Amino acid sequence: MDTTHAHNAAASSATPLLETVNLVKHFDISGGLLDRIQWRGSNLEFARTVVRAVNNVSLSIAKGETLSVVGESGCGKSTLARTVLGLYPPQSGQVLYRGERIDNLSPQQMLPYRTKMQMVFQDPYASLNPRMKVREILEEPVRFHHKEKSRSEVKDRVAEVMKQVGVCPDWGERYPHEFSGGQRQRISIARALVVDTEFIVADEPISALDVSIQAQILNLLMDAQEQRSLTYLFISHDLSVVEHISTRVAVMYLGFLCELAPTEELFTNPRHPYTQALLSAIPQLGAPSQDHIRLSGDVPTPINLPPGCVFHGRCPHADKRCRREIPAFLASGDTTLVACHGVEEGRI
Amino acid sequence: MDTLLSVENLTVKFRLRQGDLTAVDNVSFTLGRGERLGLVGESGAGKSVTGFSLINLISKPGFIDSGSIRFEDIEITRLSDTAMRKVRGEKISMIFQDPMMTLNPVLTIGTQMIETLRAHVGCSRRQAEAIALENIRKVHIPSPEKRLKQYPHEMSGGMRQRIVIAIALMASPGLIIADEPTTALDVTIQAEIMDLLLELCATEGVGLILITHDLAVVSQVTQRIAVMYAGRIVETGDTQQIVHRPKHPYTQGLLAALPQHSNRQNRLNQIPGVMPSLIKIPPGCSFHERCDLCQDLCREQIPQLNEKSSGAHVACHLAE
Numbered sequence: 001m002d003t004t005h006a007h008n009a010a011a012s013s014a015t016p017l018l019e020t021v022n023l024v025k026h027f028d029i030s031g032g033l034l035d036r037i038q039w040r041g042s043n044l045e046f047a048r049t050v051v052r053a054v055n056n057v058s059l060s061i062a063k064g065e066t067l068s069v070v071g072e073s074g075c076g077k078s079t080l081a082r083t084v085l086g087l088y089p090p091q092s093g094q095v096l097y098r099g100e101r102i103d104n105l106s107p108q109q110m111l112p113y114r115t116k117m118q119m120v121f122q123d124p125y126a127s128l129n130p131r132m133k134v135r136e137i138l139e140e141p142v143r144f145h146h147k148e149k150s151r152s153e154v155k156d157r158v159a160e161v162m163k164q165v166g167v168c169p170d171w172g173e174r175y176p177h178e179f180s181g182g183q184r185q186r187i188s189i190a191r192a193l194v195v196d197t198e199f200i201v202a203d204e205p206i207s208a209l210d211v212s213i214q215a216q217i218l219n220l221l222m223d224a225q226e227q228r229s230l231t232y233l234f235i236s237h238d239l240s241v242v243e244h245i246s247t248r249v250a251v252m253y254l255g256f257l258c259e260l261a262p263t264e265e266l267f268t269n270p271r272h273p274y275t276q277a278l279l280s281a282i283p284q285l286g287a288p289s290q291d292h293i294r295l296s297g298d299v300p301t302p303i304n305l306p307p308g309c310v311f312h313g314r315c316p317h318a319d320k321r322c323r324r325e326i327p328a329f330l331a332s333g334d335t336t337l338v339a340c341h342g343v344e345e346g347r348i
Numbered sequence: 349m350d351t352l353l354s355v356e357n358l359t360v361k362f363r364l365r366q367g368d369l370t371a372v373d374n375v376s377f378t379l380g381r382g383e384r385l386g387l388v389g390e391s392g393a394g395k396s397v398t399g400f401s402l403i404n405l406i407s408k409p410g411f412i413d414s415g416s417i418r419f420e421d422i423e424i425t426r427l428s429d430t431a432m433r434k435v436r437g438e439k440i441s442m443i444f445q446d447p448m449m450t451l452n453p454v455l456t457i458g459t460q461m462i463e464t465l466r467a468h469v470g471c472s473r474r475q476a477e478a479i480a481l482e483n484i485r486k487v488h489i490p491s492p493e494k495r496l497k498q499y500p501h502e503m504s505g506g507m508r509q510r511i512v513i514a515i516a517l518m519a520s521p522g523l524i525i526a527d528e529p530t531t532a533l534d535v536t537i538q539a540e541i542m543d544l545l546l547e548l549c550a551t552e553g554v555g556l557i558l559i560t561h562d563l564a565v566v567s568q569v570t571q572r573i574a575v576m577y578a579g580r581i582v583e584t585g586d587t588q589q590i591v592h593r594p595k596h597p598y599t600q601g602l603l604a605a606l607p608q609h610s611n612r613q614n615r616l617n618q619i620p621g622v623m624p625s626l627i628k629i630p631p632g633c634s635f636h637e638r639c640d641l642c643q644d645l646c647r648e649q650i651p652q653l654n655e656k657s658s659g660a661h662v663a664c665h666l667a668e
Contacts, residue, residue, distance in 0.1 A: 072534035072535070072536065072537075073534055180622050182622060183622075210390035210391055210561065210623075211390060211561060211563070211602055211605055211606065212390060212601065212602055212605050212618065212619040212623075213390075213622065214605070215605035215606075215616040215617065215618040215619070216618045216619075218607070218616055219615050219616055219618055222613070222615065223615075237534065237535070239535065240564075240606065240607045240608075241607050243607065243609065243612060244607030244608075244611075244612055244613065244616070245607075245613065263612070264612075267609075277536060278535065278536060280539075281535045281536045281538070281539035282535060282564075283538075283539070283542075283562070283564035283565045283567075283568050284564060284568070285563060285564045285567050285591055285603070285606060285608075286567045286588060286591040286592055287567075287568065292539050294540065295536055298504040298506065298507070299504075299534075
């Protein structure tokens with residue numbers, strides 16, 4: 001296991017398949033003119049309310065690896081995933097695919113990349129059009145991206161992928177509502193695989209499913225990765241699933257990356273205090289409820305980010321510097337990156 | 349341990365156009381005073397319906413078809429609506445999954461707590477307020493006086509669930525039924541809420557029925573587990589024993605399907621197929637279509653929940 005990690009780390013520094021550089025995504029939720037009027041003293045002001053969903057995120061994903069982004073709800077992991085695919089335009093920063101910038105391309109210029117980058121969504125009930133037959137859902141992307149393909153070629157391609165994901169091709173004439181949640185998620189995965197996919201963003205692909213079905217879908221994702229050497233950006237809040245399938249793991253808190261490390265390293269030797277708290281909170285099967293690290297307080301809103309390190313309000317190790325200065329994302333050890341003053345100073 | 353609750357041969361059905369759907373089929377279990385039991389299963393296994401039927405919250409087209417539910421010396425299934433209202437909240441409280449749906453968004457926390465208490469205990473407003481404050485303190489919420497004046501939307505999900513727990517505890521019930529109490533919450537908050545539930549069960553001597561799909565959570569919180577599948581209990585016994593040495597093929601499959609530290613990046617064990625629809629449960633053992641060990645007997649005869657050599661009760665023809 002260690003050699004593959006070293007290999008992956010080396011590969012990622014050479015030619016990342018996907019890279020984000022200081023990616024920032026904010027949402028303006030101030031609303032209309034009247035909503036923005038505020039009194040400050042005796043002056044009238046127009047205030048802006050901004051949700052700082054993703055702040056300065058830089059990461060790179062090597063070909064063939066699974067990079068997971070974990071974090072609690074509202075930490076910006078889904079926004080990051082969507083910004084990477086260009087579903088949201090970023091405020092600033094860059095997204096690079098095979099070294100080429102893709103965040104500033106026109107929809108037309110983006111087309112060749114769209115066949116390579118696909119997405120699997122969380123809710124298989126909402127992400128399949130209920131008015132389309134499964135065959136139509138799966139044929140649409142092939143016909144759109146490969147206009148040169150004949151009708152029978154498209155049909156063969158769809159049948160092949162359906163077989164691969166374990167959905168009988170004869171069921172193509174059915175509608176999504178006739179399938180169970182697990183089957184529907186198979187269909188969404190098939191939809192992501194019918195074009196020349198290299199890179200899949202999977203946003204909580206199994207959290208809407210039952211345990212026994214989760215295992216089926218995870219196996220399917222791992223098999224597909226092996227057969228087609230796919231690269232995954234896997235978004236999840238379920239840490240045991242993340243530990244199972246990822247090559248490397250990035251931990252996010254309030255739109256900032258706190259730690260990025262190879263899976264084994266992160267789970268055995270978490271460095272950032274938030275990662276430590278998060279890992280200690282995972283319920284372990286059969287183990288008595290251990291003394292997990294208790295965090296005080298709640299996650300602040302991304303509307304008013306605290307100054308300094310965003311985690312300082314809940315961190316047991318916070319000091320004056322943490323309250324003032326945003327920590328840089330620095331290397332700690334060979335393969336780990338951590339954004340923490342305490343780790344940098346050797347206090348933690 | 350003296351028995352707090354005993355459920356015998358409970359069957360709950362829903363009357364549909366296509367015929368009757370059996371959501372809970374011949375379920376029996378008991379709970380001692382202050383004991384913690386986990387009801388585990390996948391969606392549609394009947395665990396929530398079992399929970400609801402304990403306080404007779406089954407509404408049309410559902411009905412309790414047969415069986416008995418005895419709480420202390422009350423037969424729940426035969427209570428009138430008014431008598432049932434006395435039991436709910438006073439003797440048995442329920443905590444639901446989504447705290448935003450359980451709390452009334454247009455009333456302050458104080459109003460909701462004081463109302464609950466006065467409806468059940470019939471004390472003065474001032475007394476009720478004092479008890480409300482005491483209970484908010486019990487669930488470790490800082491500055492309780494301020495919280496009483498707040499509305500649910502002013503609090504985070506974890507805080508709201510704490511308030512719901514405080515309300516559930518107010519009339520000092522003997523039993524709390526918690527239906528997926530932490531599924532809507534993040535892991536760090538989930539750990540805090542589970543700690544709180546454990547602590548309160550111990551200090552107040554309350555029994556707990558924890559309904560969840562999460563085997564890891566249930567293994568940390570409960571003393572006994574009942575695993576449900578397609579409306580039936582397939583295995584029940586001591587938590588640690590079931591988690592470490594499951595006997596029923598379904599429980600074994602379920603546990604093996606969980607990602608474990610030791611088999612990282614390998615294929616997970618998967619149970620083939622899906623749980624049968626409750627409208628057409630197959631004859632015999634309801635798990636036989638997905639079971640590797642299936643024999644003719646399994647297709648014909650429903651296995652009974654029998655005590656096996658290990659002490660666990662298992663509904664399987666083949667488990668020894």
